[in-house]
Amino acid sequence: MDRWVCEPCGWVYDPAEGDPDGGIEPGVAFEDLPEDWVCPVCGATKDMFSKE
Ligand SMILES: [Zn+2]
Numbered sequence: 001m002d003r004w005v006c007e008p009c010g011w012v013y014d015p016a017e018g019d020p021d022g023g024i025e026p027g028v029a030f031e032d033l034p035e036d037w038v039c040p041v042c043g044a045t046k047d048m049f050s051k052e
Pocket of ligand 1: 007009010039042
């Protein structure tokens with residue numbers, strides 16, 4: 001699965017780790033994240049991420 005980078009802050013979503021603080025378990029592809037999911041660091045929405 002692909003890693004995705006938050007353009008505003010540089011944080012990387014790694015599907016192998018998920019986003020535990022955001023309630024996302026490891027193994028969830030970026031494409032499968034809820035539409036209202038946001039970057040845990042800066043709050044950017046999914047459309048502000050780009051594939052690494
Ligand atoms: Zn961010």
